[in-house]
Amino acid sequence: MIKLSPQFVSTVDEIRLRACRPMSLTASGKNVFINAQSRICAQPDAVCATENELRECVARLTRSSVYAYEESITHGFIPLPDGSRAGVCGETVFAGGEIRSVKSIDSVALRVSRFVPDAAAALCAALKSRLCGTLVYSPPGGGKTTFLRSAAYLLSTGRNALRVGIADERRELFVPEMRGGMIDTVAGCPKAQAVELLTRTMSPQVIVCDEIGAAGAEELLAAQNSGVCLIASCHGASREEIMRRPQISMLVKNGVFVQSVKLCRGNALGSEIIPI
Amino acid sequence: MKLFAAAVIVAAGYLLGGAAAETRRRAYLQARGVLRLLYSLRTGIDYTRADLFSVFAQFSDPALEECGFLGELMQDVDAGRGWERACGRLSPQTPMLAEIRSLGAGLGMSDAETQIALLSKLASRLEESVEETRRELSAKASSYRLLGALAGCMAAVIIY
Numbered sequence: 001m002i003k004l005s006p007q008f009v010s011t012v013d014e015i016r017l018r019a020c021r022p023m024s025l026t027a028s029g030k031n032v033f034i035n036a037q038s039r040i041c042a043q044p045d046a047v048c049a050t051e052n053e054l055r056e057c058v059a060r061l062t063r064s065s066v067y068a069y070e071e072s073i074t075h076g077f078i079p080l081p082d083g084s085r086a087g088v089c090g091e092t093v094f095a096g097g098e099i100r101s102v103k104s105i106d107s108v109a110l111r112v113s114r115f116v117p118d119a120a121a122a123l124c125a126a127l128k129s130r131l132c133g134t135l136v137y138s139p140p141g142g143g144k145t146t147f148l149r150s151a152a153y154l155l156s157t158g159r160n161a162l163r164v165g166i167a168d169e170r171r172e173l174f175v176p177e178m179r180g181g182m183i184d185t186v187a188g189c190p191k192a193q194a195v196e197l198l199t200r201t202m203s204p205q206v207i208v209c210d211e212i213g214a215a216g217a218e219e220l221l222a223a224q225n226s227g228v229c230l231i232a233s234c235h236g237a238s239r240e241e242i243m244r245r246p247q248i249s250m251l252v253k254n255g256v257f258v259q260s261v262k263l264c265r266g267n268a269l270g271s272e273i274i275p276i
Numbered sequence: 277m278k279l280f281a282a283a284v285i286v287a288a289g290y291l292l293g294g295a296a297a298e299t300r301r302r303a304y305l306q307a308r309g310v311l312r313l314l315y316s317l318r319t320g321i322d323y324t325r326a327d328l329f330s331v332f333a334q335f336s337d338p339a340l341e342e343c344g345f346l347g348e349l350m351q352d353v354d355a356g357r358g359w360e361r362a363c364g365r366l367s368p369q370t371p372m373l374a375e376i377r378s379l380g381a382g383l384g385m386s387d388a389e390t391q392i393a394l395l396s397k398l399a400s401r402l403e404e405s406v407e408e409t410r411r412e413l414s415a416k417a418s419s420y421r422l423l424g425a426l427a428g429c430m431a432a433v434i435i436y
Contacts, residue, residue: 056354059385064355065327067388101387 002038002047013141015110019054022046026141029265058105061086072170074099083149083175084113115177119143119150119269123261126273127151127229128160131205133256135276136233137242138263144233145210147263147271148173151231152208156181165204165228167194173210192219199226206231217247221254230256238262239274252276282432289431293424297413300420302339303369304409309337309345310366310376311406314399321391328355328384343367356383371405 004012014026022043025032033046049057061078062069069078078086087109093100123134136144136151152173156164161182168174168187184202186194191209196219198204205228212220212232220230236242239260243249251257260276263269316335320326332349340346344365352358359380366373379398384391 055385059354059356062384063327063329064353064358064384065325065329066385067321067391068325068327070325070387 002034002036004034004038013112013114015112017049017054017057017108017110019051019106020048023049029141054105054108057108058088061108070101073102073105075170077170079171080113082113083115083172084111085170085172086110113172113175114146115153115175116146116150116269117153117177119147120154120261120271121150122271123273124151124154127155127206127231128162131162131229132258133229134231134259134261135242135248135252135257136231136261136263136271137236137239138233138265139237140235142263142265143269144263145172146269147261148208148210148231148233149175149178152183152206153178153181155206156183162205163203165195165198165202165207167191167198167207167209169194170210173208195219195230196222199228204228208232211235212251213247217250221251221256232257239276282435285432285435286428289424289426289428291424293420293427296424297416297420299367299369300409300413302343303367303371304406304413305339306343306345306366307371307376307402307406307409309340310370311399311402312337313340314395314402318392318395318399321388321395325388356380356385359383371409372402375401 008027011027012025013029016024016026022033023046025034032040033043035041035045036047058066058078061080066073072079073088074092076087076089078088080086088102088105088107090106091103093103127134134151136147138144152164152166155162156178157180164181164183166174166183166185166187168185169189169191171187174183174185174187184198184204186197189197191212195207195209198207199222207228208231209220210233212234220232234242234245234248236245239262242260243252257276260274262272262274264272313335317328317331320331329350332346332355335346337346345362348362348365349355349358352361357380360377363373363377363380366376370376375398379394382390382394386394
């Protein structure tokens, strides 16, 4: 059993367990290893998780029901009830051009879910006076999901509250702390379908979705053409980098995104609004 | 005095026969309960992808509750380990006890298709075994007592 100080624990963003390999933590953006004396150490002295411990971890994450998470596991994650998620990978069964199942889970990355209500205060103040499509970007682990949660919450509460729809494909965007807002959520289905469903049935003023990629760019474009403001995120360190991706470039050219928010992570989550 | 002692031996034999019949009956009821639980698990996994603990929580069976099987199932976060421990609460005479116990090794930890196949295979074999035990029990329940009493008579004759 490893015991860490509460101060250190509060900075931990990720815990990574690997079968028979060193366990690591990501705290304040840095990867660290822990030894059996609960101290930060060099890699060779780090505590390793056994196969049984990893199996028990997966059993706890899935309530001993891996089959209930089959679909999400093939996409590399297990959603947790509090809005966090555990990334998983291992030996896959690949057939018919897709991952059918994960035969054995060898690595688990436990991401700590955070809710920082005012992280997107500046963006939301600007959006409440003038709604426009916004693309939030940062490298992986840069706080995009935390920022989007805050944006959805702030836009849907307070003065001039807006109807917000969340396309929560991975069930990690909506957390219980956001219940006070005017938020409708479609969870567990691909973003494209969720955006279409929300637009058709809930007439939201803003749709928030996480990590847009190659799939669903056309549907996102259709949603924008229906007059719904879209706030989405993608991986990327700079504007040039994200614009090199054809789907993002297509969405920007078609006016889905008018501005972007670049996230920078120091001790706190910082953001910069830039016209795209 | 001898007559009284002989009567006591015969009565004891009769009661022992009854107890043996009761043990067999309890083992049969427990196996039937496990069979019902397997059906519930299969349905839960197949239709709603319900997690194991939700199925366990919604399931009730007097024989499995009485022996503490269901309580034991909910004690461990690892359903497979809990299952193996719960099997320790079943009567040693439960039909196919070893096979029932071995289900714990893979319980919940594979895809739905494999789980359903695993449960179906065990359920169909257990079904046959339970049916066989039921037939045997209805045919032999009264003979257990009779055999007990006869054994008591023989013991009394040999002793005196």
